[in-house]
Amino acid sequence: MVKKTAKALVLFSGGLDSRLAVKLLQEQGIKVVGIFFVLPFGGGCCNDRFCAFKFSQEQGFKLYIVDCSKGRNFQEYLAIIRKPKYPRGTGMNPCIDCRVFMLKKAKQLAKKLNADFIATGEVLGERPLSQNMKALRIVEKEAGLEGKLLRPLSAKLLPPTEAEKQGLVEREKLLDIKGRQRKKQIELAKRYRIDFPNPAGGCLLCDKAFSLRLADLFKHRKKITPRDIELLKIGRHFRVHGKIVLGRNKQENDMLEMLKGDNILIVPEKPGPSALVKDKRDVEIAKEMIAAYSKYGKGREKFDKYRIDLVAETKNKGKGERER
Template sequence: MERKAYLLFSGGLDSIIAAKLLQKLGFKVVGVHVTSPFFEKEPEKLKELAEKLGIELKIIEAGDDYLEMLKNPVYGYGKNVNPCIDCKAYMLRKLKEIAGDEGVIATGEVLGQRPMSQHMQAFRSIEKLSGLKGRILRPLSGKLLPPTIYEEQGIVSKEELLDLKGRSRKRYPEILRNLGIDIDNLPTPAGGCLLTEPSFAVKVRDLMEHGELTWENVRLLKIGRHFRLGDCKLVVGRNAVENATIRKILSDKDYLITVPGIPSPDALLRCKGEPERDVLRIAAGIVARYSDAKNEPKVEVAVYRNGKLIERLEVEPIRDTTPYSVTHKGS
């Protein structure tokens, strides 16, 4: 009977080693990769990597339930808005849905490698939150950890596991050689977790504070300069590519603001309801400030909605503004 191991697969070096070690132990490995706009990796490179490793790959997208978790994680955040323990438990629940009651559930985690999510207490918390107590095999540190159900049942021998600990990778070259891994010939899908980045975390917190945390709005965070104007969000393009993206993603309710006739950013104004008059003028002033007319005393700015010109505003460019430095509380 074929033995399967379902591995939480990031595409990083630790999950690569875990995949090859599980194969060496006689398992058919199914890599499960959870993706979202917060931690995207190139799917084609992931597929190419899985093929070279000889493992099956399943890529699944985080759903709205991930956003609900992000608003109020059981174990809180790291330095920014990274809910590392809750995030790992979420991914493992998704992996469990795929695996069912079949096979071994595994990760490439290393004891002590990450301060928030890879210490002994964090491992216990992840197992409790994911509903997988005693059922998560961590083969890279297995010799140092309490036995899992797989060791108790004789499915895996603790002596066959590794005893890696901490952030040092001095032993990795020898481990790679022993497992027959030529890392130089493997594709390495780029990408980290944006929730750990301070500037991105500010924008995510803003969405949460204003009840606007949706995947559509999260994707918008990855382009442009962002300004909060009361119940409105202004996103100002920084180059031609971002301008084109803004025009492409405009909804029927969004406003497009630009300075006609001269080099200018395109900006998207997205509001919960109809924007107040002074909000439109502030938004127009910000767009004028980033146009080639920024040094003019007055600039004519065009406002479009649903593809139609609805207004031309003559405004003074707002000076010396930076993202989130201009706010409008409203009445």
């Protein structure tokens, strides 16, 4: 029997699993509040705060948005990505550290809001790196939430949490979903009549090309700004004396102009890639690159030795672990 109206803070990514976690708790009469993270490299299912907000409005719960794409949160998050305590996935994604970061923030908010417990949409075994039994325990412990973190979708496969023991949540009504198949979740979505976004997009830290660019940035820059990260998301990246970025299409050429800052921007007279050059000693080689990478240009392989993300583009097209 549930003793009182409990209040839960749900880590809400916008994806199907966290939507179901919200519904399962609401169904028990628990008051839900959500926390959504805007991460500089993506991460939520759609990573779209408006989509997440729309769902919260439809389902009648308040959503707190933590913006980590700038300011202090950005620097704090970046420090974790730069030097994680636990192993990375197939790219630069340190999923365990990232989850701990979010849960620590959630813990602070839960305290402020007087929430009785924190819940997530995690499913045992759904993600190889961050949702195996060992990882779930580590995350809980590191976030200072041992025995206090409820995963409603897999709760019956996990030890009872304090909220269950205290009768704030009825364990019997929680689920025992396990693994990567999402059949049960899709059935539940139908039962609850809820929409959910496609799990496309995801976290750029799992992308190998992006990860190589980021590793190079960490190697060469101590202080990193949100604009540096935006620049990593576009173009071909080379390192000669400094960095050269070539646009791959008109949209990227325009973006380079926007992100120019105090760097040198070379815009070719004939159609071709623009080049953003960080070190003036690289201007001549950047012009040669522009010619080689223009529509009918030749001899690109001569610049391969400067490419930061070449391996990823030619060999590693696979994606690593992605959270939804």
